[in-house]
Amino acid sequence: MRAMYGRERRRSTDLDDAALREGLTHAQLDALGTLEHFGWTLRFVRRPMFLDPVPVLFHRDGKRFVVLEADGTLNENSGLVIRE
Template sequence: MFGRERRRQTENRDAAALRAGLTPQQLSALETLEQFQWTLRFVRRPMFMEPIPVVVDRTGKRHAVLRADGTLDESPDFKVRD
């Protein structure tokens, strides 16, 4: 197995790990956003709270929080670093 194949397997596992714990509404909205080239960048997992998935547009300049009901919040109450 060469480096490229190993990387793909890791990327697939990482993507599945990011999606773990998301609501069905979030997953559905994420599939729609991915058609417009948005990417699930990371998921904040604060203790004793629901996961907070953060998506980024294709340019990397806009980011939004994917709320539990599947809506986007483009002005979250936390700062996303570059």
């Protein structure tokens, strides 16, 4: 039974990752693939009504974050406030 739970968790993670990436532009997805090689992780995506999704990536140190714009560029000064 233990192995079954392990598979369930992995599927859930894969589904969560796919859900986060859903609706991102091709430019964002390309940039995300590159950034992941450099230690950045897509943590969440804000989805404001009637606006484009706003993906937020964190560096592996957990202290820095950036917003990935629709054209694939990074915005380090987005004005986004992250609660601790």
